Amino acid sequence: MSLPGNDASNATEMTGVDRQVALSRVGGDAELLKEIAQLFIEDYPRAMEEIRHAADRGDAKGVERSAHGLKGSVANFGAAAAVDAAKTLEAMGRAQQLAEVQQVILTLELALAALRPELESL
Numbered sequence: 757m758s759l760p761g762n763d764a765s766n767a768t769e770m771t772g773v774d775r776q777v778a779l780s781r782v783g784g785d786a787e788l789l790k791e792i793a794q795l796f797i798e799d800y801p802r803a804m805e806e807i808r809h810a811a812d813r814g815d816a817k818g819v820e821r822s823a824h825g826l827k828g829s830v831a832n833f834g835a836a837a838a839v840d841a842a843k844t845l846e847a848m849g850r851a852q853q854l855a856e857v858q859q860v861i862l863t864l865e866l867a868l869a870a871l872r873p874e875l876e877s878l
Contacts, residue, residue: 773874774834781832786878793875796829800868803829807845807864811857819857820849830868833875838867 782788803826810818827842841864848857 772835772871773878774836777834778832778878790878792832793878796832797872797875800826800829804861804865804868807861810849811854811861814854816849816852816854818849819854820846823849826864830871833871835867835871838864838871841867 778789779786782792803822806822807819807826810816810822823842823845827839827846830838830842841860844860845857845864848854848860
């Protein structure tokens, strides 16, 4: 975690890959991290599609389940903004409160779009 007042570090922590967290999740193996990032890049569009379809159907459990899986995957990279959005979607699904779901889906999509170039450059 960054110290208060360290704006550059806080910005990275909130929007993109926290390299220290990501490397710690793979035992410091940069090649493994790169492979996991590539798999995530290939897989997350499917997860987003599942979330969108569940939301469109009013399937709160489907939103919860798909958001939970995506949250776990993106947490490997320490990407707080994407994790927070997925966590919010998961909670909305669990509570069966989907009134604001489209806005949170958009937030998650934007966070993932910002994250993608960083993952590609690992």
